[in-house]
Structure formats: C-alpha cells, structure tokens
Amino acid sequence: MREQIIGLSQWWKTPAGQYLLAWEQTQLDAWVADVFGYNALQLGWPALEALQANRMPHRWLALPAGGVHEGARAALVCDPAALPLATASLDLLVLPHALEGSADPHQVLREAERVLVPDGRLIIAAFSPNSWWGMQHTRARWCERFGVRFLGTHQPFVPETGEFIGAWRLRDWLRLLGFELEREQRGCYVPAVNSERWLQRFAWMDRAGPRWWPFLGAVHMLVAVKRVRGMRLLGPAWKPRQSKVAVPASVAQKR
Numbered sequence: 630m631r632e633q634i635i636g637l638s639q640w641w642k643t644p645a646g647q648y649l650l651a652w653e654q655t656q657l658d659a660w661v662a663d664v665f666g667y668n669a670l671q672l673g674w675p676a677l678e679a680l681q682a683n684r685m686p687h688r689w690l691a692l693p694a695g696g697v698h699e700g701a702r703a704a705l706v707c708d709p710a711a712l713p714l715a716t717a718s719l720d721l722l723v724l725p726h727a728l729e730g731s732a733d734p735h736q737v738l739r740e741a742e743r744v745l746v747p748d749g750r751l752i753i754a755a756f757s758p759n760s761w762w763g764m765q766h767t768r769a770r771w772c773e774r775f776g777v778r779f780l781g782t783h784q785p786f787v788p789e790t791g792e793f794i795g796a797w798r799l800r801d802w803l804r805l806l807g808f809e810l811e812r813e814q815r816g817c818y819v820p821a822v823n824s825e826r827w828l829q830r831f832a833w834m835d836r837a838g839p840r841w842w843p844f845l846g847a848v849h850m851l852v853a854v855k856r857v858r859g860m861r862l863l864g865p866a867w868k869p870r871q872s873k874v875a876v877p878a879s880v881a882q883k884r
Contacts, residue, residue, distance in 0.1 A: 637789040641676040644825040645786070649848065650677055652816045653725065653754055656850055658682040660812065664750050666720025672709055674725040675702075679752070685720065693730060710736040714744045725754045728799075729790040735802055742806045747857040751808065754850045758793040761820040762786055762847035766793055786821040796849045808853035815839070815846030 640646045654677060661669075661683040669688045671679040680688040689704035691712075707713050709727050722741050728734035741751050757763050765786040800810060818838030819831040838846060 637787075638676075640788050643823050644828055645821075645823040646676075648819065648828055649817055653677055653848065653850070656814060656816070657723070657725075657752070657754075660752060660850075660852060661721065661723070664721050666746070666749070668719050669721035669723070670714075670719055670744075671723045671725065672712075673727040673730065677725050679723040679725055680721075683721065693727070710740060712740045712744055716743050717746045717749075719744045719749060720746055721750045721752070723752045723754075726756065726790065728753065728755055728794055729792065731791070734794060738802055738806055742808070742855060745855045747855060749855045750811075751803075751853045751855065752850070753799065753853070754848060755799065756787065756790065756793045757815070757844075757846060757849045758795055760818075760845050760847040762817070763793050765821040766790070786823075796851075799849070799851070803853050807856055807858075809856050810851060811854050812852040814850045815843060815848065816850070817847035818842070818845055819847075821847075 641650060657677070657679045658681065661680060664683060664685075666685055667687055669680050669683055669685045670691055671677075671689070672691045673693055675690060675692060680690075690702070691705050691707055692703040694706050694708050705713065709724075709731050710733050722745055724737070724741065728737055731737045745751060756766070758767060796813075803810065815838075816835070818834040819828055820834075822828060822831065
C-alpha cells in the first residue's frame, strides 16, 4: 500500500471509508427508525447521516470544535465533553466515533447521560481494538510514539482517531452511569486494506465473521437506554405509641 497522509474528510471517500460508512448507515437506519420522541442529535461524522430514518420533529447535527468539516451543515459546533444543551433535553443521541476523537471519552459519556431524558436512547459506534483495523492502528500509534518504522506503513489506517476503546470497557462505563444495554452488533470483518479489488476478495469474511470470529469486527455498535430509578419517601407504616406516664395517686384528704 502506498503511504499517504490524508485527513478524515478525504479518508471517507476511499474504498475502505465507503465500505465502513455503508455498513454503519445500514445499521443506523434500522436502529433509529423505531426510536420516538421530539429531539434527536448526531454528534460527529457528518459523512454519516445517522438520523435520516428517524421520524422525530427536531433532528440536528453537531460537530466537535477544532475539526475541519468540509461541506457539513451543522446546527452547532461544540466540545463533546461540555454540550451546550439543557439537562434532560434529548430523546436520542448518536455518537458515531465521537469517543475515539475525544481526550476524555468518559466525560463525553457523562454529558450524554446528562442531556438524555429518562429512558432516552444512546447509540454508539466505535472502533474495536481487537480487530485487524485495531491492530494496524495500535502498531501505528506505537511507531509514532517511539519514532520507529517497520513492516511497511506506520500511518494509522483511520486518520485523526485516538485510542480505540474495547467493548468490555465501554460496557463498564455505561453501567456505572446507569445505562442499560439494549442492543449490540459488530461488523466490518475485512482486513485493513484500502483497495476496491482487495475489499471484494475479502468480502467472504463479512459473511463468515459473525459466526466464526465474532469478536474481530472492526466496528462495535450498541444501543443503551438511560434508566432512572424512581425514589419515593415513605413514612413509617406504624403509628408511634403514646408513652404511658404513671399518674401519681391523689392523697385522700382526712375527713
């Protein structure tokens, strides 16, 4: 593979980028179609139309501050770790690869929990470190950190992405924030190749992957529901007993 430094907006147009976007678009169209409410927000990745199949009256696109987004029409540009939204104001929040691009992904999830209404849906798409793409990405980060180069290119397969977050780690974070996992799916089992010819040759891996090596999917997607446990103060079920005070006997007067 010829080494080439490109940005994320150019990578979307490559065969590998189109392959990834097509798979995620298919999953999201099926998942968001039956999520009801009033307000929905997609945070990041404008090349992916995450809310196009949703029927909520208010749907917006937000982009992370500091990035370059060519031709993207966004309702707001903000820091994913500090959303300028009111508490409990969204019924659906989609985070397509917003966690890998953040310096504090746990804070991004805390903000997601804050802005969602009770029983609101959170959809996350994240790259998996336990995949062909994840191994290529980890190797590139190690090469960059230590200034070494081996086995061909040392550039990340997906540019402008940080650390990949494992599925087990992501589930623990969501559980600590009170989310309940509703749905989960892995996909994109093809190795890290950026050629249409090789993508076609490895297409059989997408059919065999879910059965024979389900944990090697490059993308991990899930739906989590914000659960709020109701609390109601109850009084004691018994009535306080009145204390019996001994009344001193009156002294009989002498006749």
